[in-house]
Amino acid sequence: MxxxxxxxxxxxxxxxxxxxxxxxxxxxxxxxxxxxxxxxxxxxxxxxxxxxxxxxxxxxxxxxxxxxxxxxxxxxxxxxxxxxxxLEQCPDPSPLLVGPLRIEFSSPVSLDTVRHENTELHEGGRYTPPDCVALQKVAIIIPFRNRDEHLKFWLYYLHPILRRQQLDYGVYVINQAGDETFNRAKLLNVGYVEALKEYDYNCFVFSDVDLIPMDDRNTYRCFSQPRHLSVSMDKFGFRLPYNQYFGGVSSMSKEQFLKINGFPNNYWGWGGEDDDIYNRLSSKGMSISRPSGAIGKCRMIRHDRDKQNDPNPQRFDRISHTRDTMHKDGINSLSYSVVQVEKDLLYTKITVDVGKPTK
Structure with missing residues (x-):
């Protein structure tokens, strides 16, 4: 139990x-x-x-x-x-402009100095604004022979001006080879053709190498009418020598240039081609536009007349027949051969053989 x-x-x-x-x-x-x-x-x-x-x-x-x-x-x-x-389109006018400039030729400049001060450029003297889209694509064409010192001054002053104007531009120095009589107008035609081989320019500024603008508000671009940019030169006491004057520095759009068949090719020696161009423009119903006398001031580098550039004795006869000759003498009859092309940071130099005057 x-x-x-x-x-x-x-x-x-x-x-x-x-x-x-x-x-x-x-x-x-x-x-x-x-x-x-x-x-x-x-x-x-x-x-x-x-x-x-x-x-x-x-x-x-x-x-x-x-x-x-x-x-x-x-x-x-x-x-x-x-x-x-x-980018947005560049404003017009450019906000970078400073107005009147002091232009002096007393102290020589070197190309190395100019290159050092224009590092924003691209090979061939090309520039495009970095912060906006330029209103126009501008080819600046300089007829040239044996003017190296003048070219240095031109490059020294113009590149900073053109950059401040916010242009998409290229500088073309058209150098006439040989020692035949100089033909400024034909070299300008060559510059037009050669520049278009590189870029789709729609505006062309034709500038003598010895003329420098004294105000950066004088914009090197094209307008609704052909533009005369060197309005008041110190050579003429800062006055226009006559109303039809179209020499020195001028601009035309591609359409305006082709409308007059470009420049004449048969003006050998000094003088006459500017008046021929005026007659061409007038015959096509175009007028010349200009900046004001104050803004259009230019200084010329003093120099003796070049050899093989004596006054053209045939100029007055040719000018009187512009309306008859312009359709067969111009860009449509241009002939030349390229001898050499040099690409510098500051410019494109194209040396050409433009032939010689016919007897």
Whole structure:
């Protein structure tokens, strides 16, 4: 009987212990399950919230991108090339202009100095504004022979002026080879043709190498009418010598130039071609535009007349027949051969053989 009671007592304690362990286990399981449910709920809520936030961010980002395209559409190209930027058009007039300039020729300049001061240029005397799109593409054409010192002054003064005018430009020095009689107008025709081989210029400035503008507001570009830029030269007491004068520095658009068949090719020696050009313009119903006398001031580098550039004795007869000859003597009858092309930082020099006058 005693053994039975003992065994029952042990069994009773064992059962109580098992029940306790089961209770602890069930309690722990319930607690763990409850926490797990809360965690899942929190995770789901957090995930949903995060998804909404990300979705909102993406929508905002898309909206911002659309707004950016609308706002900066004119500043960026439609090209698929990343980072390719399209600039706004340059203002007119340029905000960089300073007005009247002091022009002196007493101290010589070197090409190395000019190169050092114009590091923004590209080979061949090319420049494009870095911050805006130029209004015009301008080829500046200089008829040339044996004027190296004058060219240095021209490059020294003109490159800073042209950059401030925010032009997309190139400088072409058209050098006549040999020692035959000089032909300024034909060299200008050559410059027109050669410049277009390199770039799609739509404006052409024809400039003597010895003329420097005294005001950078005298913009070297084209206008609705052919433009005479060297209006008041110190050589003429800062006055226009006569109303039909079109010499020194002038500009014409491509359309204006072709309308008059370019310049005549048969003016050998000094004088006459400017008046021939005026007659051509007049015969096509065009008039000459000019800046004011104050803005159009220019200084000329004093020099003796070049050899093989004596006054042309035939000029007056040729001028009187411009209307008859202009359609067959000009850009459509131009013939020449290129001898050499030199690319400097400051200019493109093209040496050409333009032939010699016919007897």
């Amino acid at each position: 005693r053994d039975s009671n003992l065994n029952f007592g042990v069994l009773h304690r064992t059962c109580k212990l098992l029940v306790f362990f089961c209770f602890v286990y069930i309690s722990a399981t319930l607690v763990y399950y409850a926490k797990s449910v809360n965690f899942r709920l929190a995770f789901v809520q957090n995930h949903q919230s995060h998804s909404k936030t990300e979705s909102s961010k993406l929508e905002a980002k898309d909206a911002g991108a659309s707004e950016l395209i609308v706002t900066l559409g004119s500043n960026f190209s439609e090209s698929s090339e990343p980072g390719h930027k399209t």
